[in-house]
Amino acid sequence: MRPFRLLITVAMLLVTGAAFGSGFALFEAGAKAVAMGGAFAATADDPSAIFYNVAGIAQLRRTEVMFGSTAITFQNQFKGDPNDLFTAGTQGGLYRAHTFMVPSAYAVVPIGSNLTFGVGVFAPFGLRTNWRQPWIGRFVSSDANIRTVSLEPAIAWQTSDGRLAIGGGPEYRRAKVILVRNNGAINPFTGRFVDVANSYLSSDWDHAWGWNVGVLFKPTANWRLGASYRAPVTVDFNGRATITQIPTGNAQFDAVVATQLPPSQPVTTSVPMPSFLYLAASTTAITNWNIEFDAVRNDWSRFKEIKVDLLTTPAASFTRPQNWKDTWSYRLGANHPVTDDWDIRLGTLYDKNPQSPAAVSPLLADGDRIGVSFGVGYHRGPWIVDATEFVLHFKERSSQGQNYDNFNGTYQTDANLITVNLGYRF
């Protein structure tokens, strides 16, 4: 006669790690760039170049500040896998309505005629998937949130004829991760699967250093070539797992559960974030149009696994495979001055997703993305205002019955992004 053990496995009690998408990279660092579909590493002619191609700030020969924000909203739906014994027949499952704000702020100061100093604040990664309850996937993830903010002092230098520019800078990146899920067990009194605990893992704001370099070359009057590289950064997190028992209404069952829940405790984990490589070309061969094409590579293959170490009960530590793939995205954008004061911009992008079907989960169900953007720019005297509307459609994505957490279905996601920024040239 064995002692009474509930089937709450240790792994079940813990949040799995972060898994967002192309993951969870953001490129919403400036309204003009977003309006051009993110194809901006060759144009790079406003202070957000610190993010897209730092060499671009060498072109800016006036002191300039710019700040803004992107508001991201999601619409999504989960459908159960008809061949899955748990999720079959499930229709619906939505994110809670909320708006992510992605901030950015930049200042550039030219020195002499060749050098420009700059400093930028931006968010290269981030995402939140917060599911509306009751959500049948809450035992995998009910809320997952990763936030980053980077501070980058930058310097760029251009040749006196302006045909070649190079730049670079160190990047100080802070990040925070929050992961929430419920834990369940079969209540032997009722034969029903009930929520018995909530696991809330919240990291501190931890940091790591990276760096960024770029080059911009203008072979002819009409053509520009740009390349930039932002180094991969792995942030090691300290945090705390707060495990809160959820009463089920049955005192005996609750008492047994209480003896088997691990205590709230400090945890450590780490999130590898990939590099960005921009390869870009733009042309003004068509009068009054600037057209740019960028290919952007993220080496998401760094994201092999999530390892969460529990410090009080190390036996409960766990590793979860992710095995993401490197991705390319392709971006095409145009800027067209309509009057002396007004520009209109158009852009489109195709962004391959890095996830294998097994990694598609309520934490993040990424799909190949197709985006279309439209924006306007207004500049008068020292003032610059840019505004962009950007819609992003994720191709329907299925876990194909292979999900690592044994939670299978099809996800549909659409995102809407509005970016606005304000600049001032001294």
Add this chain to the structure above:
Amino acid sequence: MTRIRTLMLLLIVFVAAPLFAARGSAKFTTFVAIGDSYGAGVESGSLNLNHQPFSWPAVIARQAGVVDFQQPLVSFPGVGNELQLVDIIKFPPTILPAAGMGQPINLNLPRPYNNLSVPGATVGDVITLTGKESATSTARAFAQFVLRGLGTEVDQALVQKPTFIAVWIGGNDALGAVLAGTPAVLTPLDAFKTSYNSMLDKLTAGAPGAGMVVGNIPNNVLALPYLSTVPPVLIDPATRRPVIGPNGQPISLVADLGGGTIGQLPAGSLVLLPASAKIASGYGIPSTLAMIPPFNQLPNVGKPLADSDVLTPAEQAVIKQRVDDFNTVIQQAAQQRDIPVADVKGLFDRVAPGMFVGPIPLSASFITGGFFSLDGFHLTDIGYTLFADEFIKTINNAYGSNVPLAPLTQFLANNIATTSSGLVFLPGMPYEVSAEAAEQMLMFAPRLRRARVVVH
């Protein structure tokens, strides 16, 4: 262009054609089920309407959209009072039958039930019992109010002119021996083969256009908590760990190993769940421990467990072999008639080592496993739902139909207050399994002490 069109056509033909040339079609206009206590939805030693909606035929009917699927419903606490978990804090846990008396609810249905499953029925019973027999066995007692003298399971299925027939029978031909602790009561292979083929002949002749599905039988005797819960070695009630003998090994219990040979149980022996109450009073504990506390407090130390309390490895092997032979019969009989076979054995094999369905952990553990109910061998609502899903998958594969799987999300309680429902329990000694419960478990279906009361 033409070639592409031809290819497309070929593709369509291949995709549309079912992989299995099954007889009839998967139309559920009139759906009937033939079976035993699993088919009836017996759970925790009881047939009652809290669980009958989860009998595997009822789950299939619900998923297939059958409108008027009738079962012989019994009010709570059922025929065979439902075993209730009373105390899991104490060791060992207490399980007692709920008080009260169940009553049939739709005994006067003016037509045969769609679910004709008779608890306790063997393959032979489904073509012979009509409900007119006197209640000398579990199956005969249940037949009185499931079949009501209107004919056999097979006859009553056919008289409804079924469009689809689902059959799972044969469990009692094998598991009866498991529960009795002896292979002696296994149905002989020849008799099984004759009955099974006769049953299918009658069904295919009587309903030539009907779709059909049958299922095989689990052979993993270790998978039943009825057998896996009580270890064959002496446990120290204080530490809950095996008592270690002078040779550094756990001390095997003593039992009648067959034919009156008394000896220590060989490794790999299984002790039946109801024997736990006997062990608690000293049975099976070697006489060498008679003077050693705490065993010196027990009155029956030194007396062996009965042959029927244990299954030795040799007995297990005989049972397993017979089940394998039954499955060969089922496979061949079904194949000859183009009837698909649901892999029930496969389901039990997956549950045995423990598995997850979504976030839900399931195993063959007693009480906590989530798959087997409190009698140790009938299934839970979740278990029967997975059982039904095994049939649905088989039907869809064979017929190209799209009956939706019954998902386990329906068992998420979402934290609505869940209590043991304020039930009053019969007074009784707190064995791990009460004497009454144990008695009920001796048959593959609950004993029908009150059958005659409820039947007319």
